[in-house]
Amino acid sequence: MHWTRNALAYVPKGQHTMVAAALRQAFQQPDHATARTALLHVAEMMRARGPKLADFIIDSEADVLAYMTFPSQHRTKLHSTNPLERLNKEVKRRADIVGIFPNEDSIVRLIGAVLLEANDDWQLQHRYMQIEGMAELNTGPGNDHLLDATPQAA
Helix, strand or coil: CHHHHHHHCCCCHHHHHHHHHHHHHHHCCCCHHHHHHHHHHHHHHHCCCCHHHHHHHHHHHHHHCHHHHCCHHHHHHHCCCHHHHHHHHHHHHHHHHHCCCCCHHHHHHHHHHHHHHHHHHHHHHCCCCCHHHHHHHHHCCCCHHHHCCCCCCC
């Protein structure tokens, strides 16, 4: 959403609907390779009308499509920053309640406690990401180094 909004800033308002539809098509692809091809095709298609938009798409395609390298069952959870925003809101709420902190250590303790509480809550009550899908990450192509339990010499 934010990336699309940033991309639309590079084109005139009259073209927003067309450009947004083209960008949306790239994100609806079933896998990373197809999505990357579609996004780069949109960039080349837009080069004549908006070279800055094409450069923006090409420069950011690796970052914006990174979530597609994960198993498909996790993608809906990874493409959104809502859980992170909710956590940040809770940290801010707790900090506002305290008001003034006597030193930096007290801030670290409060934020650490909030983060530990959120971590415990997710581990005990929620299955945000299924373990089976995470196992696919370790056994996927190019991830053989993740299965090696022996530490690498530096």
